[in-house]
Amino acid sequence: MATQVFALIPHAGGKADDAALELLNAAQTLFPGCAPTALVLGSGPSLGAVATEVAAAFPEVWSFNQESLAYPNAELIRPLLTKVLPAGAVVMLSHSTLGIDLGPGLSVKLGAAYLPDVVGVDGVEGSLVKVVRQEFAGQVSAHVQADASKGLVISFRPGSFAPATASAAGTVVDKSAEAAGLTARRRFLEVVQAEAGDVDITREDVLVSVGRGIGEQDNLSLVDELAEAMGATVCCSRPIVDAKWLDKGRQVGTSGQTVKPKIYLALGISGAFQHLGGLKGSPFIVAVNKNPKAPIFQAAQVGVVADLMELLPELTEQIQKAK
Amino acid sequence: MDILVCVKRVPDSAENEISVAAGGADISREDLVYAVNEWDNYAVEEAIQIVEREGGSVTVVALGDSEIEESVRREMAMGAEQGLMLVDGAFTGSDGLGVATILKAAVQKGSYDLVLTGAQADDGAAQVGGMLAALLDYPYASLVNRVEVAGKSLRIGREIEGGSQELNEIDTPCVLSIQTGINEPRYVGLRGIRKVASVEIPVLDAAALGVDAAAVGQAAAKVRRVDYFVPVAGAGAEMLTGSTKEVAAQLVELLKAKGGIN
Ligand SMILES: Cc1cc2nc3c(=O)[nH]c(=O)nc-3n(C[C@H](O)[C@H](O)[C@H](O)COP(=O)(O)OP(=O)(O)OC[C@H]3O[C@@H](n4cnc5c(N)ncnc54)[C@H](O)[C@@H]3O)c2cc1C
Ligand SMILES: Nc1ncnc2c1ncn2[C@@H]1O[C@H](COP(=O)(O)O)[C@@H](O)[C@H]1O
Numbered sequence: 001m002a003t004q005v006f007a008l009i010p011h012a013g014g015k016a017d018d019a020a021l022e023l024l025n026a027a028q029t030l031f032p033g034c035a036p037t038a039l040v041l042g043s044g045p046s047l048g049a050v051a052t053e054v055a056a057a058f059p060e061v062w063s064f065n066q067e068s069l070a071y072p073n074a075e076l077i078r079p080l081l082t083k084v085l086p087a088g089a090v091v092m093l094s095h096s097t098l099g100i101d102l103g104p105g106l107s108v109k110l111g112a113a114y115l116p117d118v119v120g121v122d123g124v125e126g127s128l129v130k131v132v133r134q135e136f137a138g139q140v141s142a143h144v145q146a147d148a149s150k151g152l153v154i155s156f157r158p159g160s161f162a163p164a165t166a167s168a169a170g171t172v173v174d175k176s177a178e179a180a181g182l183t184a185r186r187r188f189l190e191v192v193q194a195e196a197g198d199v200d201i202t203r204e205d206v207l208v209s210v211g212r213g214i215g216e217q218d219n220l221s222l223v224d225e226l227a228e229a230m231g232a233t234v235c236c237s238r239p240i241v242d243a244k245w246l247d248k249g250r251q252v253g254t255s256g257q258t259v260k261p262k263i264y265l266a267l268g269i270s271g272a273f274q275h276l277g278g279l280k281g282s283p284f285i286v287a288v289n290k291n292p293k294a295p296i297f298q299a300a301q302v303g304v305v306a307d308l309m310e311l312l313p314e315l316t317e318q319i320q321k322a323k
Numbered sequence: 324m325d326i327l328v329c330v331k332r333v334p335d336s337a338e339n340e341i342s343v344a345a346g347g348a349d350i351s352r353e354d355l356v357y358a359v360n361e362w363d364n365y366a367v368e369e370a371i372q373i374v375e376r377e378g379g380s381v382t383v384v385a386l387g388d389s390e391i392e393e394s395v396r397r398e399m400a401m402g403a404e405q406g407l408m409l410v411d412g413a414f415t416g417s418d419g420l421g422v423a424t425i426l427k428a429a430v431q432k433g434s435y436d437l438v439l440t441g442a443q444a445d446d447g448a449a450q451v452g453g454m455l456a457a458l459l460d461y462p463y464a465s466l467v468n469r470v471e472v473a474g475k476s477l478r479i480g481r482e483i484e485g486g487s488q489e490l491n492e493i494d495t496p497c498v499l500s501i502q503t504g505i506n507e508p509r510y511v512g513l514r515g516i517r518k519v520a521s522v523e524i525p526v527l528d529a530a531a532l533g534v535d536a537a538a539v540g541q542a543a544a545k546v547r548r549v550d551y552f553v554p555v556a557g558a559g560a561e562m563l564t565g566s567t568k569e570v571a572a573q574l575v576e577l578l579k580a581k582g583g584i585n
Binding site: 073074075078096097100101102103104105106107108109113114115116117130132133134135136137139140141142143144145146147150184185186187188189190191192193194205206212229230231232238239241242243244248251254255256257258262263265270284285286287291292293297298300301302303304305306310311314315317318319322323 | 334336337339340341342343350419420423442445446447448449450451452453454456457458462463464465466478480481482483484485486487488489490491492493494497503504507545546547548549550551552553554559560561562563567568570571572574575577578579581582583584585
């Protein structure tokens, strides 16, 4: 398939995100021998630094430098890309909060197929692009195919492709004029930083993390007692924060804290990628879950299939005795 | 403010062990517990709260087989006065774009200032809201975790990485996809469900919606699931077995050895 492949490069503070090289690897894996073009959008001199950095990996970089692009507003980027991309293009995005904002509508405007949150590739046959996705919060995987004959927008889950090695002497093409005069019916105002919580879970070596499997707020005392016996700190998955049972500062995951403990005890947590995305530094993970198929058992070193209500009191008691 | 909320009936992944049926064509559907997609409950709650503050109406729409009636009634019991069901054999096998195409027709049958969807559903695609907005040519914002009405426009918060919030102003009519945690969805009791049990819910098919049946469904889908499978796992976890006492004892030893007990 003779395809023109484009990758939208996320960046911040004058540096390209890790996703840049991951997208390059994904492009080379899916379309061997393709010469992907990097799309770099932003404002000011720091954008030049990003473009130069990316040109060391991609054969061509299109740079769009405009005041209006200082913050990545999908409602501005979508019409811009719809205007500048050739018919039938393959557009690669990171499945980030920007990718989620931009991708679905972009595929509609381009008349292209959309493959979101791809975790693996399975080859290309004619105009059919075959990939691997996950469904039901990672409990099962699926082979999915898209007819890319009218183009394709495809977003990749961050971290599911290793970074490619950067070895290009790419050219930077200044496309800034194309981005002049962009307006949108959604205007970016400001970013409000997440508030710091009552404890700093990012500095703890031993974390006892509780998920929806705990069932009820009252049952949290079982987790507190275990953590106290261990001398550990309690953190949690997102549903616990959504229910306001624990502070936002205790949430582990892509929309919470990134933690680097030595030991991570995951209690009643299914192991969604947004949760695991907040676990860095290869901790020793012990998972307790009543569902033997829970994806957390793929990430954990040690697993127990059990009901928390039975195991937690027993475990706490034995730890207290052992001390 | 007249608000349409799109809700999907899904196998509840928190309640079910999802497994692949023989041959991989589908997941095992026996004994599955279905529920309204988690994110959609937050969207319905948000719509109700906006209307409680600003006046207007909330309509809930679902696309699927006749079983969706249960889901629509549940959401109506939360406080949405109107329901709408989109049911037609021709809709089966639609991809995200097909679903959005059908929902677009439902939006255009009414007159809404705001359309809400959940951020994502059971297949984790997070696509229908954005596609619907593009088809309608409405502005769009995903992962919305705050909505305030300010005249003809809205001040909204979007959740971004690390839990920070991106504030935007967006013109109406628009489509927003709602993120969990934006509110606390109200509890629906049996009494609430009984109260809406006899409210009539219109059922629209392709003809009633004016949707070209050939433009949706399996045949028109550009994106298709080939099969489900369980990936060949890497090493996976070492599983501890035995009685509760025995397992706990093994865990104590392990945690001690790794420095997890201080
Ligand atoms: C944009 C975005 C950002 C997100 N960011 C985050 C984030 O930062 N952090 C995060 O955690 N999530 C995040 N999520 C949500 C994520 O997708 C999952 O929904 C969430 O992680 C699920 O939490 P959980 O594992 O506690 O609940 P569930 O997935 O409901 O899992 C509960 C588990 O408990 C088990 N269980 C139930 N009862 C028992 C029992 N009695 N004993 C033992 N086990 C039991 C079940 O088998 C199940 O595996 C995000 C989602 C989106 C879309
Ligand atoms: N069959 C459906 N009926 C009604 N709404 C739907 C349907 N499918 C998806 N949606 C809406 O689109 C949102 C995102 O779903 P998805 O794009 O499939 O992840 C859901 O939270 C619903 O609000």
